Amino acid sequence: MASLLCADADAAILQVTRAGDEAVVASPAVDDDAGLVERLRAGDESAFVELVRRYQPRLLRLAEATVGSRAVAEEVCQDTWLAVVRGVDRFEGRSSFKTWLFRVLLNRARTSASREQRAGHADGDVERFDANGAWAQPPVPWADQVDDRLVAERLARRVHDLLPALPDQQREVVVLRDVEGLDPLEVTSLLGITDGNQRVLLHRGRAKLRVLLSVDMGSDR
């Protein structure tokens, strides 16, 4: 059997996923959401406050990653909560409240007038391999540095600053999968894309962030 080329290994690594997604992101007690939604329907303000406390920080983060500006993100979140209280009677519970909420937010973020067009970004994974399928510029090692907790913390802060550099679709998939910890099915349903498309966007987004982090970590690729 022919041995694998580096370029082929990359294609196989596209299948990489994170083990234990649900363990990484502390998920609020989703089971309680149905009860809160019922109380919200009945006009219970305390249920609204509880939902805000539970989801607003995550909404803000998702909105900021989508629109690229804190001020616009806050407006998008306000619009989202208004849409939630107006539309809660029409929420049928076919998806989880969280998925519905994220969908409402993404719809608003996308139509936000001040959203910047971010066309023209390279995918970040061109020319990594030469004609023989070997690395054109092999990655300069840094991965072992993240064993140092301080380096890992710096990386976690930095990677979020870098999210706006991704093309829109890649960024949305990366945020929903890797930051929010949604599973692939939820993401394909939210964004209306196929599983294969979701997987490719996720891989390209991760690969581009890796390149950008590598620059920070003192190497060029």
Place this chain on the structure above:
Amino acid sequence: MTAYLDGELSQRDRDRLEGHLAECPHCSEYLAQLRATIDALGHAHVDELSDNAVDELVTLYRRWSADAPPA
């Protein structure tokens, strides 16, 4: 590394990939860096919600419910 492959690779492809990774430091480093990137994304700092931010949204809610009381 195996724990990070989600099982959608066939056994044969997985064996080939692992064989390649065992011999190729560049691809091993690449995978390790991808993993570090994913871990960094999963350890996002979520800002604490200020009381002020909650109050603003509650004000919004009250204004809405005054205009359109629940049926």
